[in-house]
Amino acid sequence: ETGVTQTPRHLVMGMTNKKSLKCEQHLGHNAMYWYKQSAKKPLELMFVYNFKEQTENNSVPSRFSPECPNSSHLFLHLHTLQPEDSALYLCASSQGQLNTEAFFGQGTRLTVV
Amino acid sequence: AQKVTQAQTEISVVEKEDVTLDCVYETRDTTYYLFWYKQPPSGELVFLIRRNSFDEQNEISGRYSWNFQKSTSSFNFTITASQVVDSAVYFCALSEARRSSASKIIFGSGTRLSIRP
Numbered sequence: 001e002t003g004v005t006q007t008p009r010h011l012v013m014g015m016t017n018k019k020s021l022k023c024e025q026h027l028g029h030n031a032m033y034w035y036k037q038s039a040k041k042p043l044e045l046m047f048v049y050n051f052k053e054q055t056e057n058n059s060v061p062s063r064f065s066p067e068c069p070n071s072s073h074l075f076l077h078l079h080t081l082q083p084e085d086s087a088l089y090l091c092a093s094s095q096g097q098l099n100t101e102a103f104f105g106q107g108t109r110l111t112v113v
Numbered sequence: 114a115q116k117v118t119q120a121q122t123e124i125s126v127v128e129k130e131d132v133t134l135d136c137v138y139e140t141r142d143t144t145y146y147l148f149w150y151k152q153p154p155s156g157e158l159v160f161l162i163r164r165n166s167f168d169e170q171n172e173i174s175g176r177y178s179w180n181f182q183k184s185t186s187s188f189n190f191t192i193t194a195s196q197v198v199d200s201a202v203y204f205c206a207l208s209e210a211r212r213s214s215a216s217k218i219i220f221g222s223g224t225r226l227s228i229r230p
Binding site: 030031033035041042043045048049050055056088090092094096097100101102103104105106107109 | 160219
């Protein structure tokens, strides 16, 4: 079982749909992250949670709504997305401290049609 | 504000050649960490190395080596005797501490490395 698991791996949704991305980590970490990776753009940090509390919202549009019910689970709720939101969404976890690396899931490839 | 720059968008070399991936960073903090990650076609980012701002010793791990120079704010990555399996996108990243919160990890734009047989 991998350390960080993301589901689904692929998702196609219409602009009026509501869907959720799920991330689960089995590493005992305290911090969880959502990143967006678009074609030809750098990895963009979206949200950071530390001990279930959101500590960073990197000016993300409200059509993306994160939820962190506990330190092991992280969701990204999606509604009324735009085609330009199509991207690879990566979840990561870490101990939360400065000197620890983040461990990533395999991502959800999202296509908005 | 912190920033990581990887000026090389794509590099292509023939197998067994040595290749260096450049990384330049900006930060106002005196304490920070630098990372390199590998992203194979499967999509998952794989952690390769971590280096703190107070340790400028170069590190070697098999065919991989890293050169951290604080004076030039650079953290370059060299693959010796490259192999086809090294083909991937490589990301350099910077971590800064946040008071009472998790560290913020910022990535460069990545370098796509292609190793031709």
